């Protein structure tokens with residue numbers, strides 16, 4: 001009811017005329033034409049964290065002619081990840097992947113077909129498959145460790161890349177591709193990876209030398225995969241892997257997938273899962289080296305687990321809780337994807353603010369994972385923050401978003417955790433590692449944020465007995 005005291009009318013919220021929606025506050029410090037681009041290029045995480053400190057969970061900024069907003073914090077993430085595809089669309093952002101993955105798959109098709117295509121793979125990530133993957137992860141890392149000899153030096157990101165290509169090709173595609181890693185596949189795959197560059201992000205079809213190499217590499221991969229599929233059909237071979245799963249899959253309308261679609265889906269999964277895993281494996285190793293007391297706990301835990309189990313398995317990896325928390329802490333401090341981006345197709349309303357269509361909307365795992373009201377002493381590596389009673393990751397829905405959320409949430413999170421744990425269990429069992437240089441800074445120049453390279457680490461073989469029997 002209206003309050004007429006002092007002759008002035010005070011209206012209840014229901015009686016108030018609707019509040020005009022205002023634009024999100026703008027981040028200060030922009031330049032004419034360039035907007036906040038120079039500051040963003042210097043250090044995007046520092047700039048976006050400044051925005052959060054100054055304006056809270058939603059603010060806007062400009063990078064050149066493009067308008068952006070950043071959503072920060074669990075409630076804002078929830079809103080972002082729940083938005084339907086016809087309001088927040090991932091497709092325009094990932095357009096640069098179309099020449100790599102190919103026509104008619106992933107972001108070159110409707111959201112429904114993309115979901116159907118990725119959905120074919122869920123059975124290939126179920127527990128029975130994860131049990132086999134544990135053995136492959138162990139075997140590949142052991143072979144990798146054998147090849148290192150007694151002592152030496154590695155560039156850690158490069159080494160983790162090499163190892164995860166082998167694990168991913170064997171687990172996620174098929175043995176035949178793994179067998180060809182050193183005889184053509186790795187080279188073609190790197191040719192495709194090099195096709196991801198800033199120019200390609202905006203103009204993926206521009207006929208540059210890098211793009212011509214990328215297209216050649218795509219043809220080579222298609223030829224290789226096509227040859228393997230043809231050989232399987234001839235021999236009637238029926239291995240239990242992603243390629244075979246897709247060869248036997250049918251769309252809802254009964255149609256089988258073409259070889260090119262299968263190649264594209266396999267490349268989608270490989271691109272989503274391999275480099276990201278290599279980068280998080282690198283950060284995990286680096287953080288453990290920086291924190292010897294926690295590293296000792298990880299080794300003690302491995303002794304306890306494998307003193308009983310003897311061999312690596314899905315179950316033994318699941319018992320390695322201290323290592324799991326170390327990986328989670330690295331997901332928090334060093335999320336490989338620091339920004340997730342969508343295009344706003346219809347005006348969005350959030351907290352009385354209006355975000356117009358055409359804006360690019362972001363969430364940033366790197367910014368959100370350092371919010372001091374969610375994570376105590378957020379700059380520090382403290383894996384025990386995830387242990388009860390604090391369980392900081394469980395206090396808020398979407399506090400940790402290193403693997404995204406909503407309908408585009410990562411399908412490979414468990415695979416990635418399992419792989420990273422297998423890698424560091426074997427490597428820490430075999431070697432002592434030393435980082436002689438300063439802890440590296442993140443390299444924001446790449447789509448996936450790893451440490452600046454070179455990032456050399458010395459190693460020497462440990463003399464004691466192995467935890468594995």
Ligand code: HEM
Pocket residue numbers: 090118172268269272273274276277280335336337340341401402403404405407408409410411412413415416
């Ligand atoms: C440390 C490793 C990994 C990280 C940090 C990571 C992170 C992410 C993130 C943040 C997204 C959401 C992207 C967005 O919303 O725009 C995503 C999506 C995806 N991830 Fe992962 N991922 C990792 C490993 C993997 C692995 C191993 C696989 C495959 C087994 C995989 C398959 C995918 C796929 C297919 C998508 C797209 C899902 C969709 O759009 O529907 N990822 N990942």
